[in-house]
């Protein structure tokens with residue numbers, strides 16, 4: 001059974017959007033690492049091959 005399969009290309013691997021980013025600040029000609037921030041957002045998944053957005057039931061997310 002292939003419940004989750006890209007309807008465009010058939011790929012069964014999906015990637016999330018980057019949920020974390022690093023903040024750097026300009027100080028005296030240098031770029032200084034300040035901190036990492038996590039984006040609190042609803043999870044979205046996209047086909048690894050063609051980036052088609054996957055529609056999924058959040059109850060099916062495991063791990």
Ligand SMILES: [Zn+2]
Pocket residue numbers: 006007008009010011047048049050051052
């Ligand atoms: Zn695809």
